[in-house]
Amino acid sequence: MTIGGKPVESAGQFDVFDPATAQPIAVAPACTPDQLDDAMDAAEVALPDWSANLETRRELLAEVAAALEGAATDLAVVLTAEQGKPLKQARYEFTAAAQWFRYYAELVQKPDVFDDDDTGAVEGNYKPLGVVAAITPWNFPILLASWKLAPALAAGNTVVLKPSPFTPVATLAMGELLREVLPPGVLNVISGDGALGAQMTAHPAVRKISFTGSVATGKKVAAAAAADLKHATLELGGNDAAIALDDADPDAIADKLFWGAMMNCGQACSAIKRLYVPARRVDAYFDALADRARTVRVGPGAERSSQLGPVNNAAQHQRVIDLVADAVAHGARTVSGNAPETGYFQPVTVLAGVGDGVRIVDEEQFGPALPVIGYTDEEQALQCANNTSFGLSGSVWSADPERAETLARRLECGTAWVNQHLVLAPHIPFGGVKHSGVGVENGSLGLREFTRLQIIWRAAPANTQK
Numbered sequence: 006m007t008i009g010g011k012p013v014e015s016a017g018q019f020d021v022f023d024p025a026t027a028q029p030i031a032v033a034p035a036c037t038p039d040q041l042d043d044a045m046d047a048a049e050v051a052l053p054d055w056s057a058n059l060e061t062r063r064e065l066l067a068e069v070a071a072a073l074e075g076a077a078t079d080l081a082v083v084l085t086a087e088q089g090k091p092l093k094q095a096r097y098e099f100t101a102a103a104q105w106f107r108y109y110a111e112l113v114q115k116p117d118v119f120d121d122d123d124t125g126a127v128e129g130n131y132k133p134l135g136v137v138a139a140i141t142p143w144n145f146p147i148l149l150a151s152w153k154l155a156p157a158l159a160a161g162n163t164v165v166l167k168p169s170p171f172t173p174v175a176t177l178a179m180g181e182l183l184r185e186v187l188p189p190g191v192l193n194v195i196s197g198d199g200a201l202g203a204q205m206t207a208h209p210a211v212r213k214i215s216f217t218g219s220v221a222t223g224k225k226v227a228a229a230a231a232a233d234l235k236h237a238t239l240e241l242g243g244n245d246a247a248i249a250l251d252d253a254d255p256d257a258i259a260d261k262l263f264w265g266a267m268m269n270c271g272q273a274c275s276a277i278k279r280l281y282v283p284a285r286r287v288d289a290y291f292d293a294l295a296d297r298a299r300t301v302r303v304g305p306g307a308e309r310s311s312q313l314g315p316v317n318n319a320a321q322h323q324r325v326i327d328l329v330a331d332a333v334a335h336g337a338r339t340v341s342g343n344a345p346e347t348g349y350f351q352p353v354t355v356l357a358g359v360g361d362g363v364r365i366v367d368e369e370q371f372g373p374a375l376p377v378i379g380y381t382d383e384e385q386a387l388q389c390a391n392n393t394s395f396g397l398s399g400s401v402w403s404a405d406p407e408r409a410e411t412l413a414r415r416l417e418c419g420t421a422w423v424n425q426h427l428v429l430a431p432h433i434p435f436g437g438v439k440h441s442g443v444g445v446e447n448g449s450l451g452l453r454e455f456t457r458l459q460i461i462w463r464a465a466p467a468n469t470q471k
């Protein structure tokens with residue numbers, strides 16, 4: 006672990022598994038309560054200097070970006086070993102994280118001027134909140150950490166970061182790398198399970214929690230934040246609907262739909278998880294997607310030919326198997342591709358013949374299985390898309406982008422794409438509505454979530470004399 010700029014071991018340890026083999030490949034330290042206190046103390050001690058000097062922060066965050074790019078190829082091997090994703094995609098996490106750091110290193114946050122006239126001047130300044138507890142899931146450990154670290158540090162906060170116990174090693178290695186760049190205590194990286202996450206969110210030093218993970222855990226984090234009136238940004242699960250209108254061409258959009266659903270083996274919060282198509286075109290979409298499911302190369306992430314890796318962990322693997330089996334029991338027909346029989350590999354599966362009310366449609370599958378659902382009219386499709394407690398993102402597909410946009414605007418979600426899905430950028434805010442989250446990450450609004458507003462109200466000279 007990295008605490009106060011130093012390497013720290015722990016008496017307790019836990020195993021980390023390679024999802025391609027289900028074999029243990031590393032042991033990670035289980036942070037003790039005392040070590041958590043040390044990390045929080047280090048973050049508090051580092052806070053005054055770090056928050057005082059914007060120019061130093063900008064320079065060092067640019068150096069962080071360069072360090073991540075420089076280490077991307079080596080650390081991708083570590084990330085692939087514990088997460089499962091193909092090397093190229095693991096490498097991308099580091100280079101994309103570098104983009105996020107560079108964006109926030111350069112972002113200028115100006116004070117708001119509310120009044121400036123002969124009655125006086127009123128200005129709003131954005132100040133850091135203090136120590137941030139950052140907690141990440143296992144699907145994009147490095148990229149999602151950068152969504153938190155880059156704006157939190159840019160705004161002048163210090164951070165204690167905990168990755169998922171399924172994927173701690175690459176994040177711990179990133180902490181080690183950044184010891185060389187950041188002053189001691191500015192970024193502390195610890196590892197452990199959900200109990201450690203709960204201790205972090207309850208810790209009195211923390212003023213802001215930035216959490217990405219499931220809805221169930223998000224509710225616990227929100228309760229912990231409420232108990233101490235901490236700020237919290239919650240990026241939670243999704244059950245994204247894509248709606249193809251009757252003028253969309255299945256063959257022309259099948260590739261984008263397939264990768265919008267299957268990227269990272271379907272383990273993306275804003276992957277397509279339900280595809281609604283006109284009832285008479287279900288077969289056309291099913292066949293086009295099934296062709297791709299049959300031919301996509303699923304294999305160990307370390308092998309160059311692999312386009313998709315395994316599901317990350319045993320519980321998630323079993324969940325996807327169960328949801329597909331439940332759909333089949335409810336009359337679904339399926340086409341599945343090939344996958345190795347070791348580890349947590351799961352063949353890519355396309356389903357048809359089930360709709361709302363069946364688990365794989367109603368719940369977040371978070372794996373390589375996509376239901377194609379027929380609708381009779383657009384209003385019905387929209388109603389189904391919105392008939393969920395999730396509200397992360399969604400998309401509408403049509404030969405007529407204006408027509409698609411009219412419907413997309415009525416999707417109850419944080420991001421609605423037109424003729425695309427899963428497109429993200431550092432300068433575009435991202436966040437969910439309903440149970441998919443509270444607050445946003447990315448862009449200048451993402452920076453603002455790590456700040457508090459102070460109003461400076463200056464009396465006009467004439468008023469001062471009164």
Ligand code: NAD
Nearest residue numbers: 141142143168169198199202203218219222240241242274
């Ligand atoms: P999870 O909720 O099980 O775990 C997420 C993190 O929370 C882990 O680090 C875990 O150790 C920690 N944790 C567990 N219990 C805790 C507690 N009581 N208090 C504090 N922290 C605790 O989620 P997961 O299975 O790792 O990730 C998958 C989920 O994340 C999916 O639902 C997915 O949609 C969601 N996700 C959302 C986004 C987004 O931006 N909206 C992005 C990626 C993933």
